[in-house]
Each structure stands twice: as C-alpha cells, then as structure tokens.
Amino acid sequence: MSDLASLIFMPKPGQLFPLATSAAGQASHLPVVTTTEVDAALARDCVVAIGVSGGKDSVACAIATSRYLDQIGHAGPRVLVHADLGRVEWKDSLPACERLAAAIGWELKVVARQAGDMLARWEGRWDANVTRYAKLECAKLVLPWSTPAMRFCTSELKTAVIASGLRKWYPGKTILNVAGIRRQESPARRKMPVSARMQKLCRKDAEGVSWHPIIEWKVEDVFSTIAGAGLELHEAYRVYGASRVSCAFCIMSSGADLLAAASCEENHGIYRAMVELEARSTFSFQSGKWLADAASHLLSDELADRVRLAKEAAAEREALERLLPEHLLYAGGWPTAVPTLAEAALVARVRGRISELVGIPSDYLDAESVRARYAALVSARSAGSNVAASRPSNVDLEAVV
Template sequence: MQTLLPLNFVPRTPPASFWQPVSAKTDLPPVTTTPEVAAALSRDCVVAVGVSGGKDSVACALATARYLDEIGHTGPRVLIHSDLGRVEWRDSLPSCERLAHALGWELLVVTRQAGDMLARWEGRWQNNVKRYADLACVKLILPWSTPSMRFCTSELKVAIISSALRKRWPTQEIVNVSGIRRQESAARSKMPVSVRMPKLCRKGAEGLSWHPIIEWKVQEVFGAIADAGLQLHEAYTRYGMSRVSCAFCIMSSAADLEASVSCIDNQPVYLQMVELEAASTFGFQSGRWLADVAPHLLSTDLQAKVERAKLAAAEREALEARLPAHLLYTGGLPTAVPTFDEATLVGQIRRRVAELVGIEVRYLHAAEIRDRYAELLDRREEHAPNSLVIV
C-alpha cells in the first residue's frame, strides 16, 4: 500500500491504523448510492455538497465530483459553506476555497442574518432568563447546544443552507450531500445512505440528503485528500485536532478543546464563551467547563466570576432537584397545578436561584405561582383537554 500522508498531517496520538492512508487513485472504495439518489442524478438534479473545511467534507466533495464525472452528470454543482462567525477556525473558509478552486466549482457562503453561533447562544440565554422570570419554565435552561439538542446544526447549518439552495434553484430537484461516515460514532453508524429532506422539498421539486462516503474509513478520507494534492486544514496539521467543526464544539473531546485554545486566533472567542459560562452558571459541556481548559488565559476578575459560577451551579442544581417531578414542564407547559405547600417550595427555590444567578424574577409567592400554573395549563387544555392533572 502506498503511503501518501506526511506524518504532520496526522492528528495527535492517533491509533496505529491512522498512519496508513490508502491511495485515492487505486484503493478507495466507491461512493454509496441508493435508487432514489441514482434517479435524481440521472435527471441532472442540482448537487450541493456541504463543506466545513474539515477532512470528511473535503473527501466527500472529491469523491462526489469524481462520481458525477463518471456517470456523466451535467446538472448544476456547488459547494456550500455555512459560516458560523466567531466560533469558526480561521482556516475553515480558506480550506473551502482551496477545495472549490481544485474542483472548479462555485462556493456559496451563507450566514445567519440574526447573528453568528455565539450570538445565538447569548440570545438563547437572554430568552431563557426571560422565560424563567415569567415562570414559562420551572428550571433555568442552559444557553448552550447539547448533543441531544443540536440547534447549532439544525438552525445555523441545515435550515440556512436549505433556504439558500431553494432560493437559488426554486423549481429544481436538489440533492444535498454531506460527508457523514459510519465510523465516526454509534449514532452515525445507523444513519441511512439517503433520505428525503423536507426542508428542501417544494411542490414539484424534491430534495434528498445523501451520504456518499458513509462507508469510508478515516485512512481513505486522508488518502483521497493527499492524492488530490490538497492542503489539509491547519487544525489538523498545526494543532493536532482530531476533527474540525467549531473552534469549541459541544461534541469536542478534552484533548481537542486544549488543542483549539492553543491557537491564538481562537482565544478571543474562548474568553467570550467563558464569560457566558460565568454569567449563566452553566458549563459549556456536561461536567466540563471551558474555563478549566486554559485557566491561565483568564483574568483575575474572570477567574473569580467562574469560581462563583461553579458554586452557584452546584447549589442551583441541588435546589432544582427538590422540585416535585409532577411540577416539571412537559413540552414547555406544566401538567399539574401545585398545592399551596408545593407552590411555596417552588417560590423559595426560584428566589434563591435568582439570587445565585443575579437575575430578577416574578412569581415568588404561592398564590401567584398557583395562578400562573393554572394559566399555563389552560394553554395545554386547548390542545389536549384530557391531559390535565389538578392537585
């Protein structure tokens, strides 16, 4: 097997198999398709490959371009990159531009008009504070995305990309391509090769999501990039990242967070994110605070804020654990009205949480808390009249 990948292209402490990329020209597997994808491509549909600058999206674009040439596809082809703003690596857009130049494809760059990823987290926190103040939620809600609630992907990538593609090609069939691979995670190992994409579908114009390199191994990904003569993203080559997404991602390993913060370009947004941790009392990842990744970068004032936030977080979690389970909200609304004693407890917890976080809240007394629960239950009753439980 021909070795094509220089050692400095390899992420820090990789498994032994990582060091042996295969040749894209001779040994790479074919792309994986479905009858639905094949039919769409035969009709010369629009093919849009989502690219982040990371290895999988680059290899996916290369493999897709090669396959389209092989089958004689003559429809529109485009790379599309959703720029997440301050949380992006400096080399992400240039990496996408290098790929576009190599393929001779157009690169569309889209952004969220209401602000970047960090602005979305900051705005979410302000909205959640308002919701808590109005007892529209009984527990304070974190600002961050989570593995089970990845609005960073759904809102700032899928929704924006789908909208941009439909505006560009309002009446044409579109296949949206991404570099998901089964090897990446247990969840991705179960993903389909292709699936109908409702956000792309219009009357008379279908939309599909396609994962052509879903069966590829990581060595094959690096091999394809090396064979194409493309420069890898500096996150791999200079900082030893195992994956490229946001500079600080909710899915990142501890090692990747440390590698990312070692890049000077990423340190301003790192400090802004730590400020949000301190203000909200929520660590960036479950059980892990960004503040602990590079405490030497924090000012004395910010270090003190973080320590107070950690203490406040522990007390907040203990307080909220005392809330009776039947008083927690389901689908954003309560399912029962608390007794007077229960409402008194809710008020005591809310008052202390507000003090800990430094926010002002309404509904602190038992009678008004019961009235507020009843008001919100009326909203639930409009949709499911038999779901109420009045205690």
C-alpha cells in the same frame, strides 16, 4: 486503506462504484456508494450540493463525489455550500473551503444565519431563558448551550440556512444534498442510510434528497484521498493537532480538541467570550465539563474568579432544582398540574434563591402568586389559548442539561 480488490461491483442499489480506473482496469480511487434514488436523480442531471466545513470528511467527500460525477457524465449544476458560523469558526475554515473549490472547479457559496452567529444564538437563548424563568414560564432554569441531544447549532445555523439557500438558488430542480457522513464516526451514524428524502428541500414541483456517498469510508481513506488530491489540510489538523473541525470550541469536542483549539491564538477571543457566558449563566459548556478549565491560563483574574463563583452557584442551583417534584416540571413548555399551597411555597423558595444566585429579577416569589401562575397556565393550555401573554415563549426541554 480499503481493500478495493475485495469489492464486488454489481448494478443494483447500494453498489460501490470506483471513481476512476487505470488502463489495466483496476480501481485507482476509493469508491462511493449510491442508491436507486440517487442514481435516478443523477440521471436527470439534478443539482448536486455538498455542504463543506473545511474539515477532512467534507473535503474528501467533495473530491470523491466530483470524480464520480465526472465519470458518469453528470451535466447538472454542482455547488459547494459553506455555512459560516461566525466568531466560533476556525479562521482557516473558509480558506480551506476556497482551496477545495479551486481544486475541483466548483462554485462555492457561503451562507449564514441572518439573526446572528453561533455565539449570538447562545447569548440570545440565555437572555430568552432568563426572561422565561422570571415569568415562571419554566420551573427549572434552562441552559444557553446546545447539547448532543439538542443540536440546534447544526439544525438552525447549518441545515436550515443551507436548505433555504438551495431552494432559492434552484427553484423547480431536484436537489441532492451531499454530506461527508461516515459510519465509523459514531454509533448513531452507523445507523444512517445512504440516502433519504430531505423534507427541508422538497417543494411542490421538486424533490430533495440527502446523500452520503462516503458513508462506508474509514478515516485513513479520508486522509489518503485528500493527500492524493494534493490539497493542504485545515490548520486545525495540520498545525494544532485537532482530530475534527467544526466550531473551534464544540459541544462535541474532546478535551484534547478543546486544548488544540485553545493553543491557537486566533481562538483566544472567542474562548474568553464563551467562558464569560459560562460565568454569567452558571451552566458549563459541556455536561459536567467547564470550558473555563480547558485553558484557564487564558483568563483574567477577574473572569477566573467569576467562574469559581459560577461553579459554586451551579452546584447549589442543581441541588435546589432536585427538590422540585417531577409533576411540577413543565412538559412542552407548559405546566401539567397546579401545585398545592405547600408545593407552591417550595417552588417559590427555590425560585427566590436561584434568582439571587444568578441575578434574575424574578416575579412569582411567594406561594400564592406561584399557585395562581401555574393555574393560569394550565387553564390556558387546556383552552388551547393563543394569547401570547399567557403562552410560554420557548418550548426547550428543561430536563436537558
């Protein structure tokens, strides 16, 4: 628990505010942190929107923020927003958000990606990447999964859909987008600001600002705040012993958290579906770690055998791709050089074998057609071509694995 007596309360940006005080004037709730930018927006009764997943940090952040807004007399709109990721969600995530909304008396809105849930996004990405490879729109086969360095799972299925909803619901209003980010969580988060302009929420007639009011909190502060509010924790913590809540099986999950998720029977269907994509793509869910290994006892003999073959294929695919000269890899979705005939022959051999391993009906499997395809794409890039037939359809970084 934070030592509240050691906090110095001063009226300046970065001030730590007690959320409520006892009759003796002592802080009885943990503090939130604000900035001049946040204070000015709140003084104008801006919209305050808190993204909630059902996980401990977003719940504690909502409790603390609600208390603080009550204390300062904020009279603007307040809303909780849950981005539903579909089949990959723990079944208790939405109910946990509903319990929170009822406890603090805020409206809860639920948004979702219209083009499909998280699993559909990974499956669709894989299908698109297979097409790219077949058309030689990439030199190396690209994985279906999001990664810690390429978190489109967060940017597309959470941030983008939440921002879209907020812009639609509150036209012309300044919006504070609140998140339960804490510096204790990671080195990257230790560097994050208390608040910042949020471009996705900015419009011609209104500003958008991200705000992290519990950024200085420790994990024990989070749990004590939730317990003090009388709220029941998400079942992932309470029943299965997970340390975090996001997707049931997350690209950021530890081995222990993957095991915790697999111990919940309601997660078995999505587990098998995700392992199916590992087997089909020959890419492990996490770098060097196969989701199939987290709970292999849940797999059918047929799927377990396909995973074994996929692992063998993955090892051979990776070895083959290491043979490709770096100057023949694509940058920003385009080749930057035309191979010699000998280099093109190497690319063709690599493509042919990988296509066999993964089951991709590829074009450009001989030296002459490979060299001609590279030349056509290099020429189109140089000319600034907008012809869809000659432009690569996806610009994911193929070096990310």
